[in-house]
Amino acid sequence: MGTATLTIDLDAIVANWRALDGRTDASTETAAVVKADAYGLGIARVASALRDAGARKFFVAVAEEGAALRQALGPEAEIMVFSGHMAGDTDLIRGLGLVPMLNSIEQITRHVETLPGARFGLQLDTGMNRLGIEPDEWAAIRDIVLPRGPVLVMSHLACADDRDDARNARQLRTFREMTDGISAPRSLAATGGILLGPGFHFDLTRPGIGLYGGRPFADARPVLRLSLPVIQCRDVASGEIVGYGGSFEASAPTRIATLSAGYADGLIRAMGGEAVVFHGAVPCPLAGRVSMDLLTVDIGHLDTDPSHLDILGRHQGVDDLADSAGTIGYEILTSLGPRYVRNYAGI
Template sequence: MTYRPSFAEIDLNVIRNNYQLSCQQAPASKQLAVIKANAYGHGAVQVAKQLEDIAPAFAVAFIDEALALREAGIRSPILIMEGFFRAQELSLASEKGFWLMLHSPEQIEMLEKTPLPSPLNCWLKVDTGMHRLGILPEHVPAILERLTKRGKLAQSPVLATHMANAEEMNNPLNQRQIDRLRQLGKDTNSPLSQANSAALMQLPASHSNWNRPGIMLYGCSPLVQRSEQIGLQPAMSVYSEIIAIRELKKGDAVGYGGCWQARKPSRIATLAIGYGDGYPRSTDSQCEVFLHGQRATVAGSVSMDMLGVDISHIPEARVGDKVELWGNNIPVTELARRVNTLSYELLTRVNQRLPKHFVD
C-alpha cells in the first residue's frame, strides 16, 4: 500500500490495442514488441504478460532485462539488442533461449571461441548509415560463412539495421539504408529487420520479415499527426493531488530562486510530485497540467518532491483535488516539446518512487 497521492496509471489494454495497430501497418511482417527500459517506463513484466499471446517475440537492450522477464515467467523468445558484453553471457543466452544481436567483430570472435551447449539464435546488426553499432555491409557475407561453418547458429540470422532518420519521410538516407539492407538480404538469402516505429508508420519500403515497434506501443510515436490517424492512444497517465493552496499578492515569488512572480493577486496550488518522480525540472510557465476540465500553468521551479501550479482561474479547486501531469488531456509529447526533449525520455524517467497502477 502507498499513501502518497501521486502515481502513474498504465492501461495495459491500450498497449495491447496499440500493438495490434502496429501489426496492421505491416500485416505481412512479424512485429517484435520492444519492451526495453522497463517497457519505456510502463512495466516490462506487466506489458510482456499482456502481449505474450499475440507477440511472437520481445526485445530488450541487455541480458539483465531479459533475465528479469524469464524470472517473471515469460517464456517467449527475447532478442537482446546490444547482444552480450562478456563471453560468459553466451552460455546463459543458450540456456535461457535468448536471441542475441551481434554487432561487432569482438562479439563475433568471442562467439567463435566459446563452447556452447547448443547453437544460438542470432541476429546480425548491419551498419547501413547510422554509424552507431553494426557490421559493415561488405563484411557480412564472410561473417555469416564463418559462423555457419563453426556450427554456432541455430538458423540463418536475421540481418537488422536501425533507421537514423525515419521521422523525416523525405530524408535521402532512408532510401539508401533500405536499399543497402535489401540488397544484402538478396545476396545472402537472409531474413531482414529494419522498421522501427517511425519507419513502420510512414516508410512501407522498410517493412520486412521482422519490424520492431517500440515507442508506438505506448501511444507516443515520434509522428504526432500520424499517431492520431492510425488510432494510437497514450497508455500512461501521471497524476498527483493538490496538497496546499496559497493566496499571493502581486509581486510574490514562488519556489527556489523566485523565478516566477505573480503579476496580479494569484492562487497557487502545490502538488505532491516533482523531478524526483520523473517530472522534468526544466519546465517553465508554458507547461500545463489538467484539473477540473481546464489547463493550468506550472508556477515556479519544480522541486524534487513538489511543484506549483497557477489555479487563479479555477476558483473551485481545493486541497485533495486530482491533477493530471500528462495523459489523455496533456499529451506527454506536448510536454516533451515544451522542455526540449523527447517523450521517450520523460516516460523512461518515471522511476520506482512513483507507484504504477495497472489497468487491465
C-alpha cells in the same frame, strides 16, 4: 489521494500493437520492444499483455533485462538482445535461451567460441554508426557467418521519424545491398519504419515507442494518466514570488497549489517555464521552477481547490510534456520515477 498515481492502460498498449501490426501484410511478423522496463511502464505486465495479444518475439537492450522478461513470460517467448553477446553475458544467454543480436566480429567470435551451436542474430550498420557490422566487415565475413544460421539479420534506421528524410531511402538501399539473397529473416523497421511503408517492413518489424503512445505514431491510443496530489494551496499577492530563484512573480493576486512530484520523479526541471497540468479539461500553468519533490501551479482561475491535478492524460501526452521541456517523449517515459503508485487498467 496522498500519493502520485501513474495509471497504465494495457488495453491501449495492446491496441497500439495491433494497429501497427495491421500496417504490415500477413507475411511480416510484428515483435515488441520492451527494453528499459517497457519504456518505464513495467516489463512484466506490459510484455504479458502483448504476449496474450499475439506477440511472440520481444527485444530488450541488455541480457539482464532478458532475465526479467524470461521470468515474466516463461520459456516459450523469443527474447532478442540488442547489445549482442557482451563479455560476461555467456551464462545468462545460455541459461535463459536469449538470442543476442551480434554487432561485431568480436561478438561473433565470442558467441561461436563460448556457445557453439547456440542461436543468434546479426545487426548490420547501414549508416547510423551506432551499433552493427559495417559493410566492409560484412563483405569479409558474410559467407562464413551466414551458414551458421542466424535467426534474424537486422539494421536500424536513424531518421525514420521524418518520413521525408532522404537518408531513410539511403539506408534501405544499403540494407538491401547487404542482405538481398540471404535466407535468414530480415528486419529494418521500428515504429517509424513501419509508418514509412511496405518497402521497409521485410520479415519482422520491431515497434517500440508507438506501443506506448509516442511519436511518430500519430494514431496511437493514449496509454498514461499521471495524477499528482495537491499538498497545499495558498494565496499569493501581486509582486510575490514562487519557488527557487523567484522565477515566477505574480502580476496580480492569485492562488498557488503545491503538488507532490518533481524532477526526482522524472518531471524534468526544464519544463518549468512551459508546462501545464489539468483540472479536468482546464489547463493550469506551472508557476516557478520544478524542484526535486514539488511542483507549484497557478490555480487562480479555478473556482475550487483541487485534490489532484493531471500532468499526463487525455489532454496532454508524453510528447506534449516533452515539448515543454525541449526533449522527447522517450525521455519522459523512461524517467517516470519509482515513487509513483502504478495502477494497471484493462486486460
